[in-house]
Amino acid sequence: MSGQDGAQRKPIRLIAAACNNMGIGKDGRLPWSIPSEFKFFLDKITAVSKPGKKNLLVWGRYTWFSCPEGVLPLANTLHVILTKKLRSPPELADYICEDFDEAIRLASQPPLSDLIETIWVIGGTEVYREAMEHPWCDLIYLTDIMADFDCDVFFPDFDRNIYRKQSRFPGVPHEIQEENGIKFQFQVFKKMC
Numbered sequence: 342m343s344g345q346d347g348a349q350r351k352p353i354r355l356i357a358a359a360c361n362n363m364g365i366g367k368d369g370r371l372p373w374s375i376p377s378e379f380k381f382f383l384d385k386i387t388a389v390s391k392p393g394k395k396n397l398l399v400w401g402r403y404t405w406f407s408c409p410e411g412v413l414p415l416a417n418t419l420h421v422i423l424t425k426k427l428r429s430p431p432e433l434a435d436y437i438c439e440d441f442d443e444a445i446r447l448a449s450q451p452p453l454s455d456l457i458e459t460i461w462v463i464g465g466t467e468v469y470r471e472a473m474e475h476p477w478c479d480l481i482y483l484t485d486i487m488a489d490f491d492c493d494v495f496f497p498d499f500d501r502n503i504y505r506k507q508s509r510f511p512g513v514p515h516e517i518q519e520e521n522g523i524k525f526q527f528q529v530f531k532k533m534c
């Protein structure tokens with residue numbers, strides 16, 4: 342679908358994992374180590390429906406620099422970092438943008454519009470907050486880490502009447518999982534239009 346400005350609408354999806362107090366980070370890192378949860382995250386953000394397509398990953402600057410060593414580069418992805426401070430993309434990143442709307446324009450207008458399939462918002466807090474309010478945002482993947490962790494960064498509140506928890510969702514196991522003694526459950530919240 343093209344808008345008046347020639348923008349091709351793209352699905353915007355958030356993906357995060359939050360513990361009992363909705364914490365997502367501590368001291369610039371994840372507060373837990375759950376490799377199978379991290380693999381789920383990587384599988385989702387790198388999945389494309391056709392060879393040659395790519396997803397645009399939108400990162401806050403701190404989240405980018407908190408990415409564990411060896412994770413990047415990732416298949417089928419381009420990376421944009423939101424920052425007002427950096428003047429050029431750091432190694433392994435593709436673009437920088439000064440705000441969220443600029444990143445959405447990057448994905449939805451030429452030259453990238455025919456290449457990009459999905460815009461995945463990787464965090465942190467302010468990036469999630471802006472993304473969930475965008476009209477193109479349709480899904481929030483939010484793993485429930487069923488444990489208490491000390492956190493200093495939190496997933497933003499959202500209206501669970503607007504984003505409704507799905508009891509089942511394609512490609513998402515619904516059973517409670519456990520690894521390293523931590524129980525967790527994948528969840529998907531879908532926007533009701």
Ligand SMILES: NC(=O)c1ccc[n+]([C@@H]2O[C@H](COP(=O)([O-])OP(=O)(O)OC[C@H]3O[C@@H](n4cnc5c(N)ncnc54)[C@H](OP(=O)(O)O)[C@@H]3O)[C@@H](O)[C@H]2O)c1
Pocket residue numbers: 356357358359364365366367368369370371400401402403404405407423424425426427438439440441463464465466467468471494
């Ligand atoms: N559990 C999870 O799923 C998950 C996911 C992501 C991150 N995390 C954790 O969360 C923490 C990092 O998140 P955070 O919220 O502290 O920081 P962040 O959002 O990753 O980075 C903040 C910086 O990003 C830039 N930025 C953010 N929003 C922007 C916007 N709308 N427009 C322009 N620039 C924007 C600014 O950079 P400048 O200062 O350069 O302008 C800002 O100072 C880490 O602990 C990380 O491990 C956890």
